Amino acid sequence: MVGTRAALRYAKATLNLAKEKGLAKEVNDDMILIQKTIEENHDLEVMLKSPVIKSDLKRSVLKEVFEKKVNPITIGLLKLLIENKRPALLNLVAKEYIVIYDFLQGVEVAQVTSAVPLTKELEKTILKRVQEAVGKEISLNNIVDPSIIGGFVLRVGDELYDSSVAYRLKDLLSQFEDNQYISKI
Template sequence: MSSRAAIRYAKAALEQANEANLGEVVFGDMKSVAATLENSKELRTVLSSPVIKGEDKKQALVKIFENNSDVTKGLIDILTTNKRIELLGGVANSYVDLYNQAKGVKVAEVTTAVPLSSELENKVLAKVKEMTGSDNVTLQNKLDESIIGGFILRVGDLQYNASIANQLDTIKREFTKSL
């Protein structure tokens, strides 16, 4: 969940990107920024560190994301100037959500213990399209070995939990109830 400040920055970035007809380009940038921050604990630590100067953080980010659009670089600059650079991950995620919302894209999150095969991914996409009534659906696969097997499907506020871990918990609750 992004903070209100991150959402405000994301809205401003989306508005600026749309005015420059770069909405889709910045969408790609923001997905890249979000993935980079999610996969790099070191970078997240640098951004949240009060010891490292804002200018140094900015230089590192500009170097890392040097191939990104001017809108993205401007966002990094404004976040640094306002001493809010630690919000970058939240802003990126919020931008992706706002962009998808504006384009009418439904995002389905599937949590599995192992990566989805393309065959299973197609089946899940078909089910999500049936559930939402939308042909414009993207699928995000998250891995979580703790669910043991099965899957958890989340589309907006709807969630369907068909994980083995959930079934075992249900059996455990029923068993302890009957004692």
């Protein structure tokens, strides 16, 4: 993904500064808010990525949306991204910060991809089972992808459990293609 390395650098630098000031948890909460806000507002994401919209307008929009809700370290990050003409990285920086922060706190992130959003009860059940299997505190991230048709795909660290209908259909198709049966009729 374009900009991932740069986003990781911004996230690490922000985390280091936040740790120095003793505000790493607060900045993590800010990053969660930023990520959620951008993902829920497609227009905001498009505006941040648009090369046509001037930096001053982007700065004023970000100031209006986040200034009273986040702490000064996060405001500094927003200003730095605007100055460096990198506001499109804001969502990636937020995601990277959250991942690094969770890793430092010993929290493993489990990503569940499903065809429809998970219910709260199902989310709790999955979270409990994954925590028992892994033996660590788990943070659950649900991604909705209708292309898997049904079932779910669970990724924890480098482990992948694919129980989707799409995977099973592909597996069935490959079994048919590999069939060496020759009719004797």
